[in-house]
Amino acid sequence: MAETATTTEECMANEIKGETWEVIQYLAMALKADNEGKTEVAQTLRSIAMDEAQHGSRFKYLAGNIGDLRSEIEKMLSGENQAVDGKHEGMKVADEAGKKEIASFFDTAAHDEARHAAMLQNLLDRYF
């Protein structure tokens, strides 16, 4: 997956990108395997996805990309709130196109994003 890189920082940046993509890819493959009744295939793919997530996150941490926790959490909170709006927009577009299953998942995911925002706010209130 990696592009050509000459510095450690470039190598790590490529890894973060590649591993991020792999997490989504493996988890999406696992959903397909689930839907085909291939439970052990799904479990194995999910296990690999978690390893890739660990790789990507460790490289991101080692690259010094994570600042002080309070500002990182505030940044993520703002992103989660924007994600609620983005998901609602997606829901509207999909609904208008008659894509009911996709619209429904946008709705579910919007609720997840709102929950993430509430969880982060709770952390800010209690620990920071």
Ligand SMILES: [Fe+2]
């Ligand atoms: Fe990996």
Ligand SMILES: [Fe+2]
């Ligand atoms: Fe989220």
